Amino acid sequence: MILLCGIPSESPLSMVLGALRQLKAHHFIFNQRNTLKMSFNFELHDGKADGVVEYENETYWLHDFQGAYVRLMDDRFLPELKDEADGSHLLSHSRSLHESLNNWLEVTDARVVSRPSAMMSNNSKPYQAQLIQKSGLRVPDTLITNDPDLVEEFWQQHRQIIYKSISGVRSIVRKFLEDDLQRLDKIRWCPVQFQEYIDGVNIRVHVVGNEVFSTLVRSEATDYRYAEAESGKPAELVACDLPADSAQRCIDLAASLDLPFAGIDLKITPDGEVFCFEVNPCPGFSYYESHTGQPIAMAVARYLTGRRAA
């Protein structure tokens, strides 16, 4: 039995659900849209967690779940709850239910993709970059500062630099342009992250256990996620092969971050150097799978069920 947590119509969850059906694997969906009709309780004895989840007169034992795939959204923004007043009964129930689920995900022996604590490393991109360094992958030169002079020096040194958020808050990566020098004084109030611009091709690597799926992304935009808005042309995605040593480093990196499933952003320079930008601990892989046909959802489903690739 596999536990799927999130909203079933959301693409990645829907694709993993489809793959589990193909494998004829039993599953239960912790559907966040139905959490008000659900209960989730467990106990921990001698380090082992067990309990039940109940939904519409059905009871499922937590010890029957051998795997869990997690794509939870912030429950405060669920349509059923977004208009609820702080402290309302429904909000409290939802909070308590999600808290119990997250607690269980943290301590269960089931294969969890991925545990809440393991998903925290990209809350700080430069922290994560230091972990990436240790895995043997190169990271771009990075400067975080509130000193305009240092930024100007960094810009002169690298000729082309970008800036982006330090935290996990999603931000659009932007190139630093000469005009930006005039507003550099604003960084005195809060340090900003600058990075050398790396020229080359973007590769998105999805690691699922020991399996690697690499996608080449052709785009002229600085941040290919916003290619259409930035350059008028959507990014082109093609399945590709990664050099064996780089593939192994990606597997090792994901393992070192306790992530059975990770989306790793690489760039390969014209000289063949491999740079790693960041690791997404909960990758929205459906965008890549739908463009390339790479069987990523099936790999996740196999991992969850403990089955090996054919």
Place this chain on the structure above:
Amino acid sequence: MWLVLCHCSDLAAIWAYEGLKALGMGPLELVSAESLAFSLKWEHRIRTNSASFRITLADGREIASEKVFGALNRLQFVPLPHWHRASLQDQSYVSQEMMAFYTSWLFSMPGRVLNPATPAGLSGAMRRPLEWMRLASQAGLPTAGYQADHSPLSASATMKSVIVVGGITPADAPYPEACGKLAEISKTPLLGISFSMLSDGTLRFCEADTMPDLRLGGPCLLDSLKACLERGLQ
């Protein structure tokens, strides 16, 4: 230099600073979270093989990673006094950015750090009580059962506290090997562990704390802190 990083209200850290100074540890700098908040200049760099930081405080002191031997790190959050009048949205963004920034520069601290920064806490991972319970069980400590919505912790009176420093437990600690193991598997070299006593007199794991009251360890703890920090130089 050695660093003691703490909040102004952290009397235990200030006690440790005074104690370590009296033991001849130097140069030793006490740097408060509140003074860091008003730093004039921040510089944190990450290169392919290295990470470094340089901070110029408002009082003129400069803290550069290449001059740091190690640290007692008790920072828990980033005070942002100069952002109080900003919009809530801006405050929220800055708060996340600064936490992410502190996590990184603290993680790049050279030498022995008690405790290293993690994304789950600036001075060691803040875990849920049942995560500690599970880790304690894995480490070999006797634990109580835990019900998700009825924590047993509130009902238990703490009877014994132990502070593990760099794998060393006090001579009178119960289950010394398991205590050391808990600090090791939780990657928390400075860890407070509390036990409650059952009616038959046996001690059972109650809770763990990444910010123990260091004063409870007395002079022996200061010796352990000094020895542990200095081991990082070897």
